[in-house]
Amino acid sequence: MPTPSNRIGTRTGAILAPYLALALTWGMSFLFIKIGLEGLVPGQVVLARMVLGTITLAVVVAIRRQRLPRDPAVWGHLAVVGLLLCVLPFLLFSWAELRIPSGLASVLNATTPLMTILVSSVALRTERLGLARALGLVVGFAGVIIVFAPWGGDAAGVLLGGDLLAKGACLAAALCYGMAFTWLRRFVAPRGLPAIPTAFVQVGLGTLILLPLTPWLAAAPFTLTPRVVGSMLGLGVLGTGLAYIWNTTVVNNWGAVRASTVTYLVPLVGVVAGAVVLGERVTASSIVGGLAIITGVVTGNDGWKPLLRVLRRAGGASPQPADGLALDDRRPGTGAAQELPGTVPVKD
Numbered sequence: 001m002p003t004p005s006n007r008i009g010t011r012t013g014a015i016l017a018p019y020l021a022l023a024l025t026w027g028m029s030f031l032f033i034k035i036g037l038e039g040l041v042p043g044q045v046v047l048a049r050m051v052l053g054t055i056t057l058a059v060v061v062a063i064r065r066q067r068l069p070r071d072p073a074v075w076g077h078l079a080v081v082g083l084l085l086c087v088l089p090f091l092l093f094s095w096a097e098l099r100i101p102s103g104l105a106s107v108l109n110a111t112t113p114l115m116t117i118l119v120s121s122v123a124l125r126t127e128r129l130g131l132a133r134a135l136g137l138v139v140g141f142a143g144v145i146i147v148f149a150p151w152g153g154d155a156a157g158v159l160l161g162g163d164l165l166a167k168g169a170c171l172a173a174a175l176c177y178g179m180a181f182t183w184l185r186r187f188v189a190p191r192g193l194p195a196i197p198t199a200f201v202q203v204g205l206g207t208l209i210l211l212p213l214t215p216w217l218a219a220a221p222f223t224l225t226p227r228v229v230g231s232m233l234g235l236g237v238l239g240t241g242l243a244y245i246w247n248t249t250v251v252n253n254w255g256a257v258r259a260s261t262v263t264y265l266v267p268l269v270g271v272v273a274g275a276v277v278l279g280e281r282v283t284a285s286s287i288v289g290g291l292a293i294i295t296g297v298v299t300g301n302d303g304w305k306p307l308l309r310v311l312r313r314a315g316g317a318s319p320q321p322a323d324g325l326a327l328d329d330r331r332p333g334t335g336a337a338q339e340l341p342g343t344v345p346v347k348d
Contacts, residue, residue, distance in 0.1 A: 015253045018246035022262045025246075027269020029239045030102040030109070031277055033094055035231035039224055042094035043217025045232070050086060050207040052236025057200035060245065066197045075201065077187040082206030084180035086240075089173035091217070096173075099166035101280040106270020107147060107290040108170035113263065113297040114140040115171075115178030123182050136300020143292025144171070149285040199244040260301065264294050 036045040061068070069075065097105050114137055121129040129137075148167055188198070210217075250259040267290050274280040 015250060018249045019254075019259070019262055022243060022246045022250065023265035023269055025234075025238045025243050026262070027106060027266045028273050029235055030093070030097065030106040030270045031273040032231040032235040032239065033097050033105075034102040034274070034278060035227050036235065037094065037098060039228040040222050040232075041218065041220045042091060042098065043214065044220065044222055045094045045235075046087070046090040047207075047210060047214060047218050048232045049090060049236045049240050050203060050210060052232065053240025054200070054204045054207050056237050056241025057196065057203060057244065060241070061197050061200050064196070066194055068197050068201055069191075069193055071191075074188065074191065074193065075205070077183065078198065078202045079205045079209065080183055081180050081188065082202045082204075083209055084176045084183065086203060086206035087210050089176045092169040092173035092176070096166040096169040099163060100170075101274055102278065103267075103271035103274035103280050103282060104147070104167070104286055105170050106274075107267045107286055107293065108144070108167060109174060109270075110263065110267045110290065110293045110297060111140060111144060111171060112174045112177045113260075113301055114293070115174045116181045117178075117300050119175070119178040120182045120185065124186060133300045136296045136298075138296070139299060140293050140296025143289040143294075143296060146285050146289030146292060148289075149283075195248045196244055203240060264298065267294065 033045060036048070040048070069078070093105055093109070117129070117133050117137060121133065148164065247259075250262070271282055271286070271290070275282050
């Protein structure tokens with residue numbers, strides 16, 4: 001007969017699988033973008049990604065026979081989210097990766113939680129900028145300065161170079177994510193909508209917003225090689241489709257706070273994938289700045305205890321009463337309310 005500790009170990013192992021799948025998928029999204037750009041322009045990469053993601057989510061919703069939101073106001077809010085969480089940041093990251101390594105883009109994407117703290121502290125009365133959050137912002141944005149390395153090269157190159165503009169585009173994309181999460185919390189999360197149908201509507205509306213722009217963004221010659229096709233399938237089916245299901249599974253079992261620790265692995269996966277697959281050079285400023293950004297994110301989101309709990313679970317240790325949490329500490333997520341703090345349900 002299984003003992004309670006055995007059941008805990010089995011459950012932890014079962015949830016670690018989608019947790020690690022999220023880290024790998026979201027981390028490798030930047031690699032997929034870079035490979036996709038070998039045969040496609042940025043607009044084509046984004047269009048393929050969103051169409052494939054919409055189709056994948058539509059199939060999942062149909063198989064599960066889940067109903068879509070009926071309130072027109074919800075669709076309006078999700079259209080805004082689709083623009084801020086999909087269309088704009090996807091375009092910005094794809095354009096930026098024409099000019100910077102995929103690993104560097106993944107490091108700058110890690111500023112998303114900092115942007116979320118910044119935007120929500122300004123826009124939401126319930127989100128106050130306390131000492132921990134302020135310290136996290138200072139440390140995190142100090143890391144951004146290190147990544148930018150403005151002390152390298154001549155002043156004109158630092159201020160006007162395409163490399164700087166590309167880094168700025170990545171930060172603008174992270175800001176879009178922060179605005180989207182704040183919009184979700186304010187207008188969508190309180191409605192308690194089911195996660196996957198909501199994600200389908202959000203990505204689908206984003207695709208509809210993008211389609212009229214295709215003559216200007218995606219009307220260009222393209223080359224489809226096995227590498228390009230495979231990267232688009234990984235980016236669309238996995239990163240913009242199945243990742244929602246894994247996200248939901250992890251949040252429902254571990255709670256949003258502990259599940260959010262997956263974002264600390266994303267830049268690590270992104271940097272390693274770019275270096276191993278594409279031979280990208282990893283600079284000291286990227287490593288030091290990336291560590292500072294992650295430290296700021298963990299501090300600003302009060303994430304040290306959740307991170308230690310995840311490490312204990314991964315090591316097979318059961319939660320201790322000293323945690324101040326029940327053994328079955330789960331906060332079932334519903335709809336957009338279960339997005340991970342400072343993370344992107346669809347991760348770049």
